[in-house]
Amino acid sequence: MSTPEAQLQSLGLELPPAPKPGGVYKPVVIIDNVAYVSGHGPLNSDGTMLVGRVGSEVDQQAGYDAARQTGLAILATLKANLGELSRVKRVIKSLGMVNCTADFDKHPAVINGYSELLAQVFGEENGVGARSAVGMGSLPGNITVEVEAIFELHPA
Numbered sequence: 001m002s003t004p005e006a007q008l009q010s011l012g013l014e015l016p017p018a019p020k021p022g023g024v025y026k027p028v029v030i031i032d033n034v035a036y037v038s039g040h041g042p043l044n045s046d047g048t049m050l051v052g053r054v055g056s057e058v059d060q061q062a063g064y065d066a067a068r069q070t071g072l073a074i075l076a077t078l079k080a081n082l083g084e085l086s087r088v089k090r091v092i093k094s095l096g097m098v099n100c101t102a103d104f105d106k107h108p109a110v111i112n113g114y115s116e117l118l119a120q121v122f123g124e125e126n127g128v129g130a131r132s133a134v135g136m137g138s139l140p141g142n143i144t145v146e147v148e149a150i151f152e153l154h155p156a
Helices: 006-010 060-082 109-121
Strands: 027-029 034-040 088-099 130-135 146-154
Touching: 006 060, 006 109, 006 146, 027 060, 034 060, 034 088, 060 088, 060 109, 060 146, 088 109, 109 130
Parallel strands: 088 130
Antiparallel strands: 027 034, 034 146, 088 146
16 A cells, blocks of 8 residues: 555645644644644634534534544644654544534534545555544534544654
8 A cells, every 4th residue: 555645646635734733732642653643623724724614613524524633633643743654554543523513414424534535545454443433512623523532653
């Protein structure tokens, strides 16, 4: 399989700039061969965020697209901290949070935007890990999706 960067290029995707922390935390903490990535939102390349509550302000497809964009932001943080995405061995666990109305119940379908991206970048075997997808009454700045993740790394 080609490198994760080559996969992104073949998909016609561009990483946004690695996001800066929005509070008192580190975007990623690496312990041994595990990278713990803090919650990320759907950051666009121009620095804006995708916003709106699924089920009232935006539809399910917009949520899916926001989750995919959130995956790109996470990849940007990993690349900035690891130097290259090929240091990632596999996805261990992800938590996807959807800013949605109380009656919206398709959280997994929204977070699939993130999960399918990682499967395309790292391959089905290494890009799909354990996952939770939940609905939230709100998210910071009214962002549509937030995802945090844990990755196993190849030894440096």
